[in-house]
Amino acid sequence: MAALKKRYYPKIAEEVYLATLDNGMSLSIIKKKGFIEKAAFLSTNFGALDNRFYIDGKLQTYPAGIAHFLEHKLFEDDQGRDVTLDFVKLGADVNAFTTLDRTTYYFSTIDHFEESLELLLKFTSEFTSSEDTVNHEKRIIEQEINMYQDDPDYRVYLGCLQSLYPNTILGQDIAGSIDSIKKITTKDLKNNFDYFYRPENCHLVLIGNFDIEQIYRFVKETRSEFTISHKTVEKEKQPIEENIQKLDSLQMDISISKLAIGFKNVHFSDNYMRESILVQLLFNLLFGWTSPYYKNWYAEGKIDESMSIEYEVSSRYSFVIMTMDTAEPIRMSSLIRQVMTSADKQRLLTEEALDLQKKALYGEFLRSLDNIQNLGSQYLAYSDDGKTYFDFGQELMSITSKDLKDFFNHYLSNLVITDFVVFPK
Template identity: 40%
Template sequence: SVQREQGIIQQEIEMYQDDPDSRLFFATLANLYPNTPLAADIVGSEKSINNIQLNDLKDNFTTFYKPVNMSLFLVGNFDVDTVEKYFSQKKLGDLEEMVVRKEKLTLQAVKETDSLRMEVSSPKLAVGIRGAGEVAEEDCYRYNVLLKLLFTMMFGWTSERFQKLYETGKLDASLSLEVEVNSRFHFVMLTMDTKEPVSLSHQFRKAILNFTKDSDLTEEHLDLVKSEMFGEFFSSMNSLEFIATQYEPVDRGETIFDLPKILQEITLDDVLEAGHRLIDDGDLIDFTIFPS
């Protein structure tokens, strides 16, 4: 029943609210994009869940859950002709294509510094940067790769910065990089556990704003990081689950299968140009979870 499902979702909401890493990510995202759909909790709120009626579910199902809205991507050992024959014989029902109008995100001023307290053993820090403007769909994947290379060179385990902070106990292996590039929005987020969140936030902010002077942005380091990304890519190709979940169908542009070619073509100047595109007109924030 609807009420039973509402109860299950309420439990999921509580679970996410009790997860410090989840709270850190979504709170930072909300402060990067205040008063937009990105600031809303993806699982909803107690009020929004309780307002759902059976007719709402039926309307959504008949509107969205139909073959014309589906992108089918199969991975594994199967016979293509058999699959095509199976679907050609299926009754697909309503094939009228629905046009979904996506509202343009209206960017408002970010909340530059914020924090909350939770039951954590060590403070958790997130440093996020929001890019300005939209990105052409055909450029999204390559731009994503460029930003991953840039921030990995500056903050990844092969960087001088990470090694120094790790050796002094100010940072550990919890450091994580999230890069999201969509045609309507794009951002980069670094999250980490650290006993010195204020100091590290200052260091990371300063490094990002002055990225062109970073000693780790060299041809040699770029080759090293590209080689590492190459290795991870080919290793991941052994995982059907990875391929199925990482592939994103696009009408035009590049996908994960173009990664080897992209890495071969990318130069240090390309990486620096991507950095300017994100950082010069971007907005930088931090969010900290302190022990209660």
């Protein structure tokens, strides 16, 4: 029988219990004393990028968007009913999301936690569907894709991502395209379910004020019937690379231009948590709201509060996308590029400035620990190489100005930049 291992983080007073169940599933139980709400996250290591992989050494290729499609279909039982209704009856709020590298199903509730957990584990453990219901779902997802085509913020972000990684799966919508969705069959969905929705490919995270032994025993008994597959599934490991496209644009019915600037780089180390923190610190120092550049641009009316910075770091890709509303998109692109390549930026990477940014980021980290849904998502995102999200603070505070400057020199020497603009018609 798999044994629970406790980890305690005294500086943040957090405790987590870890185990690998007999069927291979990873389990994390996060004890939140004093919390009334409880939540469960069932995540499978299968995301939008995983449409090419190997089964027993043989390459399998599927249409883009299949992970997201499967997420939709699992909410439908063998009678065609939406299982969300069963959660509602229990007073639980259930949802799911697909990212580049995983699909996660989760619920939160105050009462009937074990019944809700049993329901979550059941509906993610079986795939039953027909060609008719799959075709019906295609129309729903097509509507979803078309809806996003009318969203200028979405279009500028995806346009920039497509310019960074043209002709790759990373440059496509997580939901796929209307053409790729049409190609997905019931057999495709069943195959991918069998390949990836296996206990040994899943991570179950429970958050709340649990009786640890009781909830652990319940999970083991509930999952005991699911066994390990004998097939070997190997995901693509090669970094996603393609020569970037230069400035691209489109026109939409908007009142002010939207600019996205994309930065693509190669990895600095195999410690992806640390690299993600370094990226955040670097861009916050250069372009965050405390930066003199941000303050000047804001005072001059070149940008407004819409400016945001999104970071993605994994074993196969590393990119940053900055988006903003601006009446001067070409000028702003030029100014941001100048900041990245000028010697003047070095004055911003001081120990004092870094200390302020570390404290701000550490404060965000602490606040995230009291938001159950945010904590679950972050915990899953940072569960790698024997570390958990609770190691984030210690990793952050260990970074010095020399670490940051060394990282920046690496970043600058390997950097490629591109732009995408949505102009008003």
